[in-house]
Amino acid sequence: MKIRTDLRFSLFVHLALVGIWMLNARAAEPFHLTQNGKAVVDIVYQDEPSDYPIPAAQQRERFAETLADFVRIVREISGAELKVYSVAEAGERGVANTIQIGATPAAREAGLVEKVGALKPHALLMQSDASKQVLYLVGSTLEGSGHAMYAFLESLGCRWYYPGAEGEELPTLPSIALGSDETSIEPEFEFRSMQLTNTSQFGRKDTQTRAEWVDWMRRNKFGGWAPPRGHAFPKLVGNRFAEKPELYSLRNGKRVASHLCLTNPEVMEAAVANLTEQFTKNPELRGFPVALADGAQYCECPACTEACGGDPKDIMKLYLDFNRELFDRIDQLFPGREFQYGFYVYSNLMAPPAGEVPKQLAPYFAPLGYDPFQTFLEPESYQLLSVWNDFPPATREKILTREPNYLLEKVRAAIQGWGQGTSNMYLRDYDPYITFQQNLPVFRPYQLAVEIPWYKEVGVRGFTPEICGLSWFAAGLNHWVRSRLYWNAGLDIKEELTEMCKGMFGPAWQPMYGYFDALSRRTIETDAFRHGDEVLPRLYSIEFVKELEPYLRRAEELAESPKHQARVRMWSLSQQYMLRYLMARNAELRGNFVDASALTQEFLRLNDAVEGVNPHYIDHRWYDQRTFSMFSMLDSYQRLADRQNGVKGRMLTQLPLSWHLRYDPKGVGMDEAWFQFEATPAYVNNADGAIDGTAAAIPEWRLAAPSDSWQRLESDYEGFNWFRNELFVPESAGDQRVRMVVTGIFGHMDFFINGKRLTWKGARFDAEAQEWVDTEIRHLDLGSAWSWNYNREFDVDVTDLLVPGAVNTFAFRSKDMWKWGGIFKTVFLYTPNEATEVAAYLPHTYTDRGDTNLNTLKSRPACDCMDGHQL
Numbered sequence: 001m002k003i004r005t006d007l008r009f010s011l012f013v014h015l016a017l018v019g020i021w022m023l024n025a026r027a028a029e030p031f032h033l034t035q036n037g038k039a040v041v042d043i044v045y046q047d048e049p050s051d052y053p054i055p056a057a058q059q060r061e062r063f064a065e066t067l068a069d070f071v072r073i074v075r076e077i078s079g080a081e082l083k084v085y086s087v088a089e090a091g092e093r094g095v096a097n098t099i100q101i102g103a104t105p106a107a108r109e110a111g112l113v114e115k116v117g118a119l120k121p122h123a124l125l126m127q128s129d130a131s132k133q134v135l136y137l138v139g140s141t142l143e144g145s146g147h148a149m150y151a152f153l154e155s156l157g158c159r160w161y162y163p164g165a166e167g168e169e170l171p172t173l174p175s176i177a178l179g180s181d182e183t184s185i186e187p188e189f190e191f192r193s194m195q196l197t198n199t200s201q202f203g204r205k206d207t208q209t210r211a212e213w214v215d216w217m218r219r220n221k222f223g224g225w226a227p228p229r230g231h232a233f234p235k236l237v238g239n240r241f242a243e244k245p246e247l248y249s250l251r252n253g254k255r256v257a258s259h260l261c262l263t264n265p266e267v268m269e270a271a272v273a274n275l276t277e278q279f280t281k282n283p284e285l286r287g288f289p290v291a292l293a294d295g296a297q298y299c300e301c302p303a304c305t306e307a308c309g310g311d312p313k314d315i316m317k318l319y320l321d322f323n324r325e326l327f328d329r330i331d332q333l334f335p336g337r338e339f340q341y342g343f344y345v346y347s348n349l350m351a352p353p354a355g356e357v358p359k360q361l362a363p364y365f366a367p368l369g370y371d372p373f374q375t376f377l378e379p380e381s382y383q384l385l386s387v388w389n390d391f392p393p394a395t396r397e398k399i400l401t402r403e404p405n406y407l408l409e410k411v412r413a414a415i416q417g418w419g420q421g422t423s424n425m426y427l428r429d430y431d432p433y434i435t436f437q438q439n440l441p442v443f444r445p446y447q448l449a450v451e452i453p454w455y456k457e458v459g460v461r462g463f464t465p466e467i468c469g470l471s472w473f474a475a476g477l478n479h480w481v482r483s484r485l486y487w488n489a490g491l492d493i494k495e496e497l498t499e500m501c502k503g504m505f506g507p508a509w510q511p512m513y514g515y516f517d518a519l520s521r522r523t524i525e526t527d528a529f530r531h532g533d534e535v536l537p538r539l540y541s542i543e544f545v546k547e548l549e550p551y552l553r554r555a556e557e558l559a560e561s562p563k564h565q566a567r568v569r570m571w572s573l574s575q576q577y578m579l580r581y582l583m584a585r586n587a588e589l590r591g592n593f594v595d596a597s598a599l600t601q602e603f604l605r606l607n608d609a610v611e612g613v614n615p616h617y618i619d620h621r622w623y624d625q626r627t628f629s630m631f632s633m634l635d636s637y638q639r640l641a642d643r644q645n646g647v648k649g650r651m652l653t654q655l656p657l658s659w660h661l662r663y664d665p666k667g668v669g670m671d672e673a674w675f676q677f678e679a680t681p682a683y684v685n686n687a688d689g690a691i692d693g694t695a696a697a698i699p700e701w702r703l704a705a706p707s708d709s710w711q712r713l714e715s716d717y718e719g720f721n722w723f724r725n726e727l728f729v730p731e732s733a734g735d736q737r738v739r740m741v742v743t744g745i746f747g748h749m750d751f752f753i754n755g756k757r758l759t760w761k762g763a764r765f766d767a768e769a770q771e772w773v774d775t776e777i778r779h780l781d782l783g784s785a786w787s788w789n790y791n792r793e794f795d796v797d798v799t800d801l802l803v804p805g806a807v808n809t810f811a812f813r814s815k816d817m818w819k820w821g822g823i824f825k826t827v828f829l830y831t832p833n834e835a836t837e838v839a840a841y842l843p844h845t846y847t848d849r850g851d852t853n854l855n856t857l858k859s860r861p862a863c864d865c866m867d868g869h870q871l
Contacts, residue, residue, distance in 0.1 A: 013596060022063065031133040031178040033099065035596070037079030037174045037290045041135070045092045046102035050141035052121065053225050055287035059142045066146035066218060073153055077170050084223075102145040102257040107138050116140045122185045122224055124148035127182040143765045159503050160219040161480060163212035163616050166566055169503050173496045177548055185487065188456075191224035191426065191462020193217075193488040194479065209615050220483040226426055226462050227287035227362040229342030231294060234260055237270035237325075244270075249299035254862060258293045261317075262322045263303035267291050272329050279334055286337070287362070290323060291344035317355035324358040326436045331360070340424050350410055352417025362424035364464070364561070367411045372432070372442065373523045373539075376408035381450040382524075386494040387517075395525055419458045427455060431482075432475040437631060439471040439607075439618050440536055440578050443520040445481040449493040452485040473574035473610075473617045478518055484657060504567055508558035512568065515551035534744075534790060534824055537585045572619050573610045577618060580606050581630070588633075591654045591743070591826035593640035600634045628791060636791065640743060643795070643830045654828040655727050655810060660701040661822075664720035675752035675811035679726050706744070706823045723812045729829070734804035736831045742794040742812075743828075747821025750792075752811040753801040760796050790824040798829070 032040040032135045047063045049056035071082050085093070087104055095106045103113045116125040122144040127136040137152055139145035150158075153743045157171035192216060196210065217223075234257055237247050241257040244789055247267050249259035260267050279285050298304070298312045323341070330339060339360050347367035350455065357363075375381065379399050382388055388396070419425055432442030455463075463486065497516065501509040528538040584599035607630075610618040639661040644651040662674070669675075680698070701724065729738075740753075751758035760778040782793060802808055814822040 029130060031097075031130050032073070033135065033176040033178065034078040034080035034173070035177075039080040039082050039094055041082070041097045041099055041133075042090075042093075042103060043067075043082050043084045043099045044087060044093065044104055044106070045084065045100075046087045046104040046107075047142060048103060050143070052141050052143075053284060053595075054143070055284050059164070062218065062223075063102070063142050065215075066149055069215070069219070070101075070149040070153065073158060073170065074176075077156065077158070077173050078176060079174060094437045096133045099137065101137045102142065103138065105135070107136050110136065110336050112136050114186065114513050116144070117559070117617065119184060121190055122147060123186040124151055125182070125184045126152055128180055130177040130178065130180040143223050146218070147187075147223070150219050150221055158211065160216055161500065161504050162476050163209070163216040164614065166563065166570075166614060167216065167472075167616070169261075169563075182193060187221070187224070187487050188452075188489045189224075189460065189462045189486050191226040191464065192222045192463070192483075193224070193226070193464040194222065195428070195464050195466045203387065212616070221487060224462060225286075226464060227340030227342040227424065228289045229291060229344065229362075229364050229426075229428065229464075230289035231291045231344070232289040232802045233292050233297075234258060236260065236274060236288070236290065237267060238274045240270070243660040249297070249304075250301040251299070251456075252564065257273035258295075259297040260283060261299045261301055261304060262318050263299075263301065263307050268322070268326060271326050275326075276333055279330070279337075279339075287340040287342065289343075290341045291364075291450045292319070292349070294347070296348060310841075314354070316353060318347075320353060320355040320357060322702070323361060324356070327358050327360040327603065342426075344428070345414055345418060346428075346609075350414050352413055353421060354555065357418060357421025360424070361422050362426060362427040363422065364426045365411070365415055365418075365429045368430060370411055370533075371405050371529055372430075373444075373447075373528065374402065374405055374408060375447045376405075376412040377454055378451055381437070381454075382446065385446060385449055386492045387446065390494070390517075391521065395521055396758055398525055415455075415460075419460075423459050423460070423461070425460045427460055427463045427465070429465045431462065431467055431478050438536060438581060439474045440540070440581060441474055441477075441519050441574075442523060442539075443475075443477045443516065444523055445477055445493060445497065445516075445520050446524060448481050448485060449491075452482075453489040456489045471616070471618050473571070473577070477520070502570060504564070505555060505559060507560055508555040508564060508566045508568055511551040511554040511558065512571070515548055515555070515571070518548055518551070523844040532861055537582055537589060540578065540582055542582050542586065544580065545582060563677060570610075570614050572605075573613065574617050576609050577603070577606050584630070584637075588637065588743075589825065590657070591828055593637050593643075593665050594645045597637040597641045598632065600630055600637055602671045603630060604634065607754055633791065636793065639739065643739075643741060644828070645830070646833070649830040649832040652733055652829040652831050653730065655725050656703050657826065658703050659723040659725045659823070660698050662701045662722045662724075663717065664722055665717065667720050669720060669722050669813060670750075673755075674722050674724070675757075675813070676755035677809055677811070679807035679809055706825060720813055720815045723814065723823055723829075725810045726807050727810065727829075729802050729806065731809050733802060733831070734831070736834075737797060738793060738799045738802055738829050738831055740798040740827065740829055742823055744790050744825030745780065745792050745794050745823055746814075747781070748815040749822075750778070750813040753798055753812075754803060754808055755811075756801055758796065758798060758801060802829075 034040060045063075045067060047060050047067075049059040052059075067084065067660045071084060075081055081618055082099070098106070107113050110127070111128060112125055116123055116138050117140050117141050119125075121141055123140040124144045124147045125136070126148055127138075128134075129136070135152075137145060137148035139148050155170075156173060159169040161167045161169065171272045194213075196213065209509075217562060223538060234248065237244075237260065241248055241255075245255040246268070247264060247270060248255050248257050249261055250256075275288060278288070298308070298315045300312045304315075304318065307318045308314045327339065327341065331337075340362040341358075341360055342362050342364055344366055345363045346368050350365075350367065350370075370743055382399050384389075388859065391399075415425070432444065463482070465482070467479075472479075480500060481493070483497065484491055497513060498509075501513040501516070505512045522539065522544065526539050528535045552568065555568045556565075556572065559568045580599065580603040584596050584603050587593070587596040587599055607618055642648040662669075664674070693806050706723070742749075757778060759776050762775055763772040765771070765774045766773050810827070812823060
């Protein structure tokens with residue numbers, strides 16, 4: 001028996017018209033499955049569910065879908081209609097001239113069920129016996145038998161490059177004849193899945209696009225089982241907060257339901273009782289989600305504080321010890337039943353474990369917020385790829401000389417650390433890693449080709465990436481490469497991409513290969529960083545995108561068949577979509593919101609047009625309601641444009657696009673009055689908004705664009721950051737009101753103009769009086785861990801702080817708890833129309849962080865700082 005993991009195995013060969021499979025010299029005379037468009041064999045199948053933690057009904061449903069699809073595809077490629085019989089329906093029918101699918105009696109008698117059963121879950125075996133004129137397609141599980149059907153169809157040349165009929169490539173084979181041979185294939189990873197975002201058209205179960213996506217995954221042999229995952233640790237004891245609040249964590253003197261009090265012995269007993277009840281009622285259940293809720297979860301009661309060594313936030317050892325006892329007690333109650341308990345390793349938990357990891361714990365690694373472009377492996381790993389010598393010298397040099405990224409080193413250390421305690425590791429990664437990437441391509445086939453083999457080496461059992469882009473234009477190349485690497489981690493990536501392009505585009509394959517390669521190399525070559533969409537205009541310049549157009553024009557000239565032409569056309573449309581997006585975002589980053597608004601409207605029209613041709617390329621239904629989407633940003637752009645173009649005001653001037661930045665880890669900047677400084681004459685605002693290159697360097701300050709990310713420059717830096725800038729304010733400003741707009745802001749922020757703090761009117765809720773009272777607000781607190789919050793705006797009157805006809809100084813101090821923050825976009829001054837009431841655009845709630853003794857602050861329409869917009 002030969003075990004092969006390369007799905008491009010050559011044992012199944014099709015020749016025009018006859019499709020003869022007879023590679024072995026020992027092969028008998030070939031026998032036919034179909035001949036001249038007529039069926040020669042019947043199908044006999046067994047759909048007995050496997051003893052595997054996938055519900056029996058679900059196993060049968062998937063198998064039935066696969067079997068029906070198998071019959072449909074054979075009909076389409078050969079014209080033959082295969083008759084299908086269950087084992088019970090076949091009765092005493094002989095084995096000759098059949099396709100035996102699954103653990104049929106004939107497959108058992110041939111010893112194939114026992115043989116494939118010794119392989120990994122969901123492995124497949126294909127055996128053709130010309131002497132008996134039978135083809136066996138058998139899996140180590142029922143799902144594996146389904147994989148065997150698709151593996152056989154792949155051997156005939158069938159491919160499913162992306163969801164929908166347009167992505168399917170089928171050969172024409174009126175006659176299919178086979179010789180004798182046998183091949184077994186094991187998946188590299190037991191679990192291979194894609195997590196569909198529920199609110200997208202791909203996630204909603206009532207849409208054709210979702211059904212086509214599910215079909216694509218099934219045809220490319222995704223599947224398997226993984227333990228339940230989710231932020232459900234407090235639910236170990238059931239929903240008992242109202243009844244027994246003492247089971248839950250103590251925070252600020254109050255019990256909260258987001259975590260459990262792990263030193264309370266009643267918690268352990270309640271958890272054992274709850275899991276025992278659930279596992280008894282549901283024999284198919286093999287686990288429970290025990291991931292902590294988002295954010296820092298801990299209990300401040302004296303016992304938990306002591307158990308954590310005096311710091312209640314340092315809970316990992318206590319958490320692991322609690323779970324180990326719980327899991328072991330459950331194992332004793334259900335002997336012979338293997339349980340796995342899903343746990344998320346991400347955000348503040350992305351670190352090696354403190355303490356012994358229970359063997360039943362199943363960590364899911366979710367590297368949200370880490371560098372989406374650079375691999376955490378040694379740069380030399382790329383040299384092992386077959387494409388390495390094809391890379392331009394500059395690309396190779398950049399890969400080998402790039403400085404290590406401490407955030408990626410954390411990911412690697414975390415995976416290796418958890419892997420020392422458990423063999424149940426999974427990757428709940430993100431694809432295309434930039435979680436809010438506006439459906440633009442972020443192709444990572446080369447990174448995946450070096451990382452996935454490493455994941456296999458360290459013991460990762462499976463993958464369930466969250467498909468954030470939900471468009472084939474954004475991440476389809478990644479999805480295809482994943483589908484191949486999950487079954488063959490050692491595949492030749494150049495050979496795979498070449499075969500894919502040849503199959504998808506026919507004579508146009510070479511320019512399309514060049515197009516995909518250029519986009520894929522870009523993610524390696526770039527120095528851009530972050531997982532939010534603010535990185536996209538730095539990843540792709542307009543010039544770079546325009547340089548890709550010759551590839552597509554040449555492909556359009558070479559494509560011959562209607563299907564090849566349609567595929568090239570979709571990439572050409574999507575290319576225009578990307579260009580329009582970048583034009584709109586570049587106008588935004590330059591501070592030209594009049595153009596940004598117009599270009600975004602054009603972009604959205606093109607979005608609808610592309611989706612109307614093929615919804616799998618561009619999907620906006622998931623993100624169109626999000627605050628970071630271009631649908632939402634259009635309102636923001638128009639609102640800001642109105643302050644520039646005369647509708648509500650006229651732009652007076654704009655601060656330079658680059659600022660000087662300085663870290664303040666000890667928080668001394670306020671005491672040392674970093675906000676007070678003399679204007680630097682050489683600090684010139686050029687026509688394009690950039691700082692003149694001859695500007696004098698400022699000791700201890702470095703020049704930085706707000707849109708760049710500073711957090712990877714300091715290892716785990718959390719603290720204050722100061723931004724300072726200078727601007728000449730025209731003399732004409734002295735005759736009118738002037739307002740300042742900060743168009744993208746995140747985190748805590750204090751504002752100083754000409755050395756004086758900017759304050760504004762607001763209100764706070766007086767708990768005693770149960771009413772809102774007027775107060776003075778001295779700073780902003782915006783945002784959370786999610787990067788889309790950088791789109792928040794701040795618009796306030798600054799007339800009294802400006803000095804018209806002179807260079808004015810601006811200093812902003814920022815601080816946040818997520819290792820990033822500050823100003824991300826432009827700052828401009830405008831004069832509001834006298835006839836139009838223009839109030840500040842502010843969030844409705846503020847939480848004080850120490851500069852005042854206020855608890856909750858609120859802006860309200862009656863004050864000078866609200867125009868009715870709520871974020």
